[in-house]
Amino acid sequence: MALRIHRGALAALLLLLVVHAIDAARAPEPRLEMVTTAASGGAGHTAGRARAAASTGCASWRLGVETNNIRGWYSIPAECRGYVSDYMFGDQFRQDCAVAAREAAAYAEALELAGDGSEVWVFDIDDTVLTNLPYYADTGFGAEPYNATYFDEYVANATAPPLPEVLELYEKLLALGIKVVFITGRHDYQREPTVKNLRSAGYHTWEKLVLKPSSLTLGSSVVPYKSGERQKLVDAGYRIVGNMGDQWSDLVGAPEGDRTFKVPDPMYYVG
């Protein structure tokens, strides 16, 4: 069966579909209201200048988040939705992950290990070893409020992809003889899909997988839980040579581990 179609119309249709698909995937253009004073230029500004100012403002906001200067936020600034989308799907995020993983690998390779299997590396799970980008791309990149029901479904599906640079680091650490411990903010009732997801993403072995007791609610800081679990490791005779997470609440609170590595994450904040 065949149909007749005008060549120009076909080209236009294709273009429309492709543009729409890119648009749907990449999310809206950076909006032009600004974080502070930089974009308040008014009518005299061109759209290009305003976009550049918004990008500067959102870049400063992201750096503030990554350096733990900005805390306790519930959603990304509305004007940074396009910026965060572009960042997460662009080269910069992957390069930023690669640098974190490369530094961690270089540090681990230079370690003098006891050779008795006592050295461990602590990893957070969500947006550290696995990426929840599929969930966040569906919910406005942190611009929309956290949807616990939908996120629980996402976890139950066990389909989160690995963050490739971190998976590569994981393999290097195992090859060096460093054991891996996962300490996650996921709840203990989510152990089964978490195990399934870790395995399907390529994380085939670990020394411990520590999930958060269901009694700890979303509102309370995870720092006492996560640092407490690290203390248990130290008390049991392990040496935490490295600790990697996407949230500062993964990395602060004694014992932090001999070195900490922050994976970039401008999508949400966990205190």
Place this chain on the structure above:
Amino acid sequence: MALRIHRGALAALLLLLVVHAIDAARAPEPRLEMVTTAASGGAGHTAGRARAAASTGCASWRLGVETNNIRGWYSIPAECRGYVSDYMFGDQFRQDCAVAAREAAAYAEALELAGDGSEVWVFDIDDTVLTNLPYYADTGFGAEPYNATYFDEYVANATAPPLPEVLELYEKLLALGIKVVFITGRHDYQREPTVKNLRSAGYHTWEKLVLKPSSLTLGSSVVPYKSGERQKLVDAGYRIVGNMGDQWSDLVGAPEGDRTFKVPDPMYYVG
């Protein structure tokens, strides 16, 4: 003009194009080449592509420095000299400083103060309250080795300008009734030009100005010295409500202070 096309083939073509577009937009392939290679593009790369790759790589390097993932470095990557110069003299650095100062001010304004003058804010001096950009602009933005003789001359001249956003924060803190303590890596023999420079830059008063004992050399970590001086403040009955510096060695080591604020600095590393 029209063409004949099989309906199934058209659907397949459309699907392919849409999938490809989504793919290009949503799922960048894992790129595992690294920062060091990114800027060395060679003959095949156009200058524009090489510059973009270097910029991405240098931005990742800067983020790695700012998040304390990259430690113990002696000079900036050679290929990032232009990037760091552009950053330091451009809008982004000033916006980054403004966000750090704004977050600190908002935090301080929300504090419930005892009203007995016991609350202090700890500031580092170099590239926190004063900027040494004049020195670093003269010495390749950290691409050239640290020149102790020239830097000592620079300090003796007492001409370092204030970082305007931090000076503004300083004034706000004083107005709130929070006292200021400077803990600097400058040596005690540099007290006189340091006092002169602080005053001429607009820092007219302080509770304490702590300089590093001359016995501590460049090679040793400043963390024991700086955290030790903070401990002395706590022991003397002060509450350190905030702590701001451009180096992580200003901010780590108990007692850190109730909140820490990292001022951006991609020019040098002090461990």
